[in-house]
Amino acid sequence: MENSFKGRKVLITAGPTYEHIDPVRFIGNHSTGKMGFALAECFAQRGAKVQLVAGPTHMKAQHPSVKVTDVTTADEMYEAVKQLAAKSDIWVFAAAVADYKPKVAADRKIKKAGAELTLELVKNVDIAAALGKEKREDQFSVGFALETDNESSNAREKLLKKNLDMIVLNSLNDPGAGFKHDTNKITIIERDTTTAFELKQKSEVAQDIVNLIGERLYA
Numbered sequence: 001m002e003n004s005f006k007g008r009k010v011l012i013t014a015g016p017t018y019e020h021i022d023p024v025r026f027i028g029n030h031s032t033g034k035m036g037f038a039l040a041e042c043f044a045q046r047g048a049k050v051q052l053v054a055g056p057t058h059m060k061a062q063h064p065s066v067k068v069t070d071v072t073t074a075d076e077m078y079e080a081v082k083q084l085a086a087k088s089d090i091w092v093f094a095a096a097v098a099d100y101k102p103k104v105a106a107d108r109k110i111k112k113a114g115a116e117l118t119l120e121l122v123k124n125v126d127i128a129a130a131l132g133k134e135k136r137e138d139q140f141s142v143g144f145a146l147e148t149d150n151e152s153s154n155a156r157e158k159l160l161k162k163n164l165d166m167i168v169l170n171s172l173n174d175p176g177a178g179f180k181h182d183t184n185k186i187t188i189i190e191r192d193t194t195t196a197f198e199l200k201q202k203s204e205v206a207q208d209i210v211n212l213i214g215e216r217l218y219a
């Protein structure tokens with residue numbers, strides 16, 4: 001059990017991404033990176049070598065088998081992940097990647113002018129979906145979904161669209177779940193199985209996720 005991931009290579013994305021508007025401003029979100037870092041620790045404690053590609057967070061990895069690559073934008077996260085994906089056995093996409101970025105990042109600070117300012121946004125690369133197209137038979141991928149409506153069917157759609165083997169659904173309708181909480185209530189959806197868990201500390205949620213991945217891969 002302890003060493004069930006011995007010799008396995010795990011790639012994890014974590015935290016938010018910041019998309020530059022100008023040199024002093026960005027579009028971001030409230031992701032803390034806690035879930036991704038907790039997963040990294042958990043895999044490492046069980047013998048895995050972990051590559052953690054993290055957007056801006058205050059989190060620090062503890063375990064010597066967790067190697068962190070710091071990135072800022074979705075494009076940087078994608079570049080870092082692409083370098084590591086082929087040599088990883090398991091991919092976990094825990095980052096809250098900004099869906100859109102400013103079409104142009106101004107190279108000078110934008111000065112205030114009229115009463116309105118319009119920012120043109122363009123879609124960011126979907127890292128999980130792009131990698132999903134490259135996934136080999138011997139690789140296993142896990143995504144996250146944060147939903148408010150039609151939770152299971154939306155999550156299931158993402159599972160298929162991004163070619164994931166497992167998707168961890170966080171319901172925003174559950175008090176104590178999601179951003180800014182130390183607790184989470186998850187449901188894990190696979191192609192033909194759904195497993196619901198109680199509200200727990202994020203570190204315990206990480207154990208549940210890693211346990212189930214271990215069961216599917218190495219039981």
Ligand code: CTP
Nearest residue numbers: 093094095097124125126127128143144145146
């Ligand atoms: N994800 C990603 N790259 C993106 C957006 C999302 O890798 N540009 C990953 C997340 O890390 C997560 C999963 O995809 O594992 C689901 O992300 P989510 O933002 O909930 O899904 P979207 O497909 O962006 O759908 P929507 O925001 O419309 O709900």
